[in-house]
Amino acid sequence: xxxxxxxxxxxxxxxxxxxxxxxxxxxxxxxxxxxxxxxxxxxxxxxxxxxxxxxxxxxxxxxxxxxxxxxxxxxxxxxxxxxxxxxxxxxxxxxxxxxxxxxxxxxxxxxxxxxxxxxxxxxxxxxxxxxxxxxxxxxxxxxxxxxxxxxxxxxxxxxxxxxxxxxxxxxxxxxxxxxxxxxxxxxxxxxxxxxxxxxxxxxxxxxxxxxxxxxxxxxxxxxxxxxxxxxxxxxxxxxxxxxxxxxxxxxxxxxxxxxxxxxxxxxxxxxxxxxxxxxxxxxxxxxxxxxxxxxxxxxxxxxxxxxxxxxxxxxxxxxxxxxxxxxxxxxxxxxxxxxxxxxxxxxxxxxxxxxxxxxxxxxxxxxxxxxxxxxxxxxxxxxxxxxxxxxxxxxxxxxxxxxxxxxxxxxxxxxxxxxxxxxxxxxxxxxxxxxxxxxxxxxxxxxxxxxxxxxxxxxxxxxxxxxxxxxxxxxxxxxxxxxxxxxxxxxxxxxxxxxxxxx
Amino acid sequence: xxxxxxxxxxxxxxxxxxxxxxxxxxxxxxxxxxxxxxxxxxxxxxxxxxxxxxxxxxxxxxxxxxxxxxxxxxxxxxx
Numbered sequence: 001x002x003x004x005x006x007x008x009x010x011x012x013x014x015x016x017x018x019x020x021x022x023x024x025x026x027x028x029x030x031x032x033x034x035x036x037x038x039x040x041x042x043x044x045x046x047x048x049x050x051x052x053x054x055x056x057x058x059x060x061x062x063x064x065x066x067x068x069x070x071x072x073x074x075x076x077x078x079x080x081x082x083x084x085x086x087x088x089x090x091x092x093x094x095x096x097x098x099x100x101x102x103x104x105x106x107x108x109x110x111x112x113x114x115x116x117x118x119x120x121x122x123x124x125x126x127x128x129x130x131x132x133x134x135x136x137x138x139x140x141x142x143x144x145x146x147x148x149x150x151x152x153x154x155x156x157x158x159x160x161x162x163x164x165x166x167x168x169x170x171x172x173x174x175x176x177x178x179x180x181x182x183x184x185x186x187x188x189x190x191x192x193x194x195x196x197x198x199x200x201x202x203x204x205x206x207x208x209x210x211x212x213x214x215x216x217x218x219x220x221x222x223x224x225x226x227x228x229x230x231x232x233x234x235x236x237x238x239x240x241x242x243x244x245x246x247x248x249x250x251x252x253x254x255x256x257x258x259x260x261x262x263x264x265x266x267x268x269x270x271x272x273x274x275x276x277x278x279x280x281x282x283x284x285x286x287x288x289x290x291x292x293x294x295x296x297x298x299x300x301x302x303x304x305x306x307x308x309x310x311x312x313x314x315x316x317x318x319x320x321x322x323x324x325x326x327x328x329x330x331x332x333x334x335x336x337x338x339x340x341x342x343x344x345x346x347x348x349x350x351x352x353x354x355x356x357x358x359x360x361x362x363x364x365x366x367x368x369x370x371x372x373x374x375x376x377x378x379x380x381x382x383x384x385x386x387x388x389x390x391x392x393x394x395x396x397x398x399x400x401x402x403x404x405x406x407x408x409x410x411x412x413x414x415x416x417x418x419x420x421x422x423x424x425x426x427x428x429x430x431x432x433x434x435x436x437x438x439x440x441x442x443x444x445x446x447x448x449x450x451x452x453x454x455x456x457x458x459x460x461x462x463x464x465x466x467x468x469x470x471x472x473x474x475x476x477x478x479x480x481x482x483x484x485x486x487x488x489x490x491x492x493x494x495x496x497x498x499x500x501x502x503x
Numbered sequence: 504x505x506x507x508x509x510x511x512x513x514x515x516x517x518x519x520x521x522x523x524x525x526x527x528x529x530x531x532x533x534x535x536x537x538x539x540x541x542x543x544x545x546x547x548x549x550x551x552x553x554x555x556x557x558x559x560x561x562x563x564x565x566x567x568x569x570x571x572x573x574x575x576x577x578x579x580x581x582x
Binding site for chain 2: 070071073074077078079081082085086089093094220221223224225227228232235236237238242245246249271274275278279280281282283285286290293294297
């Protein structure tokens with residue numbers, strides 16, 4: 001019960017923050033969606049990092065380490081440290097520069113003009129929304145499972161069917177409503193502030209969680225030595241096939257096509273604001289992932305009073321919340337849970353906001369005209385669409401949950417398959433409209449085929465030709481883009497001058 | 504220097520891939536699995552390499568972009 005009270009206080013605090021930041025709202029959709037390009041290096045770092053660290057990074061990484069051991073860190077954390085910053089450096093800074101110059105708010109506006117095609121928006125919009133919904137699903141699922149895991153046994157009569165904890169469906173619903181509330185009140189400014197607060201909260205509480213769990217398991221040394229004795233294979237990395245491990249490097253490339261990250265890039269005050277996020281991202285990822293991976297690995301051999309805490313077939317998604325619930329006091333458990341939820345919500349908010357922006361800018365304003373609606377009506381339309389997207393996501397979360405980690409890999413694979421499009425748009429003058437269409441169509445067709453073939457993420461070990469399917473997907477989408485571009489008419493001089501100005 | 508920085512990043516990727524076939528149970532400082540330490544070191548090295556990148560390979564002509572009055576900051580560190 002104490003845990004639940006602390007969680008509720010934290011959620012209320014976020015709503016208050018959203019209301020407070022709304023007092024600074026300038027009443028324009030540009031301020032609501034891009035915070036009037038006012039975000040400096042520190043807030044940009046916090047909001048970008050908070051946005052890229054999701055339930056996948058905490059709940060997913062801990063659960064996956066429980067299943068596969070310490071190698072999970074190399075699979076995604078150290079690789080993300082290199083690749084995320086690469087995307088910020090090569091794509092982020094350049095897109096910011098072009099976006100600021102041309103007045104873009106969304107990715108689709110950029111692609112429409114770069115590819116000289118209005119209809120590319122109609123193709124990209126459903127593709128991006130579908131992929132973001134998959135991403136949202138990770139957060140919504142993780143939030144429900146976290147609150148349920150931590151409160152297990154607290155309501156043994158009221159919620160007997162969900163192990164005496166707050167049912168995941170209820171917890172997910174409350175989290176969605178809270179995030180919606182502060183996003184609605186605060187817009188991008190509120191989101192950037194909430195992200196900063198939540199990133200600080202989850203980083204500090206993450207470290208606290210690590211030491212609390214270590215102490216309860218007999219100390220750092222005892223926890224690790226237990227693994228070395230009982231499950232030494234969890235300390236090895238040779239069980240990962242080399243080719244598959246190599247293709248994990250492609251997964252973090254997805255950051256280059258996240259629409260919500262694109263929107264955060266455009267909030268920057270200037271290009272120099274990117275320098276801090278580029279340098280700090282690998283270190284921040286380490287601060288979050290290292291403890292999570294260690295905790296997940298320890299969980300394989302964890303015992304209290306000689307009794308093992310988890311059977312080997314324990315559900316990966318529940319490892320972190322159940323561990324927090326079992327080893328901490330109610331007060332600390334509440335705080336630690338708030339930290340986990342902070343990480344999850346700091347991604348959901350940006351994604352919610354981004355969905356609204358895309359809908360209003362790329363569909364409503366684009367087709368109805370700028371003067372058809374007032375600024376206030378545009379903000380209202382954005383909110384209506386966000387609620388619809390959240391409702392769909394929430395509905396999907398009620399079905400049989402997949403492993404958060406596996407679902408994350410599928411979601412990121414879809415975005416990665418589209419990365420050749422953004423890379424070519426920025427660095428290859430010969431990219432044509434038809435080439436862009438070919439890239440998107442092949443990326444999505446291959447994603448859907450593989451996703452279906454894997455039983456819709458039911459098989460966590462699914463691979464193709466000994467690699468992650470993303471390798472084939474990106475190879476196909478790149479080949480289609482290059483081939484079709486070379487066979488079709490190059491872009492006009494005007495477009496080339498606009499996107500590749502002679503310095 | 505620009506090429507040195509990009510060379511460093513490529514070397515990091517190669518290093519990242521080379522450290523995957525270890526069956527060592529060694530615990531550094533008594534608790535940190537050596538395979539995990541190796542990849543944590545890659546993360547730190549990535550931070551250092553990107554520091555060099557923003558210092559020596561930053562695209563020219565971006566830092567002096569004008570910021571319009573309407574975009575002036577009013578929040579947080581932007582104030």
